[in-house]
Amino acid sequence: MSIKPARTRIAPSPTGHMHLGTARTALYDYLLAKKTGGQFILRIEDTDIKRTVPGAEQEIMDGLRWLGLEYDEGPDVGGAYGPYRQTERREIYQHHAKILIDNKSAYPCFCTPDKLEKTRQEQMKRKENPHYDGACRVLTPEDAAKRIANGETYTVRFKTPKEGVTIAHDHLRGDIATENNQLNDYVLLKSDGLPTYHLAAIVDDHEMQITHVLRGSEWLGTFPLHVNIVRAFGWEEPIWIHLSVFLKPSGKGKMSKRETAQAMKDGYSIFIKDMQELGFTPEGVMNWSALMGWGVAEDDVMTIDQMVERFSIDGLTPSPAAINFQKLDHFNATHIRLFTTEDLAARLKPYFTCEGLNVNDNVLLKIVPLLRERLVTLDDCLAFGSFFFREDVTPNPEDLVAKGLDAAQSAEIARRAYQILAAQPDISHERCEPPLRAYVEESGLNVNQVFGILRAAITGQKVSPPLFESMEIIGREKCLQRLESAIRILEKI
């Protein structure tokens, strides 16, 4: 069976931090494009100059690349359908606005924002739905032309049919019927000459030959308008897919400032840049967000390539999904365990070096297998494994005292352990573990007491990777040194 290659696009506005919703939509766009052998495109929707924030566009591009969603066409990579930044496409929109005016689907409007606001207030007072009153809709083309020639500023509005019903088809939701009297004469072209989303997106999707429009369900309200615009141009419609929104963890409402701050406090975020810094992996983030809105029966741990393999727009779900950060942890940890040793080592190294630690690559390669199944986020490697790269450690004195024993008894155990270890020809775990276990046996102590002292002494931590494997990597000299200083600490208690 041959599938038609799909052209999809992610079209974010550079108005803030790139968030999870954008990432998920981009993922589905990417999956569809790759699945069908088509193209995935980045288009920057920067027509609201006032809200554009510097750096946001770069963050989007960085974010997509970090996630592994390389786009085939975009502002910084070019393509046959550019430019890919809407502010660079002004003339295209003006030209198309003119086409709609000429074919009577749109008209110039000279109403001022003040006047608009006033009529809105009055309508609300009368408990009517706020809507444009149509004052300029009835202007003759000649009048309008004259006023334009006089230099009056104007917008261009879409001439929505007064009666009848607009039926728009969404691939997930079926036909959506809306009474035209519910629809406004929306502004297409603003008085600054730039288009609104409504015009820009429709024109660009057509010009860029987008076959599938995936976007958030917040666009459902103006969906009929968009369909009407496409039809006014006489163009073929793309397949429309309105994705569900993400809800806050409680499931009651969207993520607000409050929840975002709370998430950050718990070590989570809905911003891609933050997630990267918090030690989440692209694999984990993508797998996690893919499954909020895409139903997969079983074997839900997937790489992006595996997702491409299995993806279908028919599997997308229309219902809203509550964000569950625990599940992000799970996917992140699971993917970390799937990485090769070399790969994980390379990803972990920056965390150690950022701490100012001197990373020996051989040591790193050896500790990765010990760390791997203990990491939920990449930065967890610091808590578990930084002692491998330190000259010495400073154990908490109370951690050196074994449960049920006092300092003197613990010191005695440490001294015995020292003798046993010092007597070994090497410090391999095969060599060291048996005699120490024998000592535990004969002393009547339990392993937790003896190994606990050693763990604290040698790793400086209460919790660590397996003790004997760790000692082997640290090396005989350092281990004995650390044990010795632990003994001194114990003797001072």
Place this chain on the structure above:
RNA sequence: GCCCCCAUCGUCUAGUGGCCCAGGACGAAGCCCUCUCAAGGCUUAAACCGGGAUUCGAAUUCCCGUGGGGGCACCA
């Protein structure tokens, strides 16, 4: 207020009229393994929003409620 969308375990979901006394995953609980912490293995609890209708038969189709979400800008 008006319009639109959605509705299966706490959460993400499978399910497209009989295979479902509803399957998987996260989380939870218990057990096993165990030098700490994990990982792993096994087990358990946990859902078809309510009411009508269609049908021999409904989680699955249709209506009506209810609940939740989104939208009603010269923002996207």
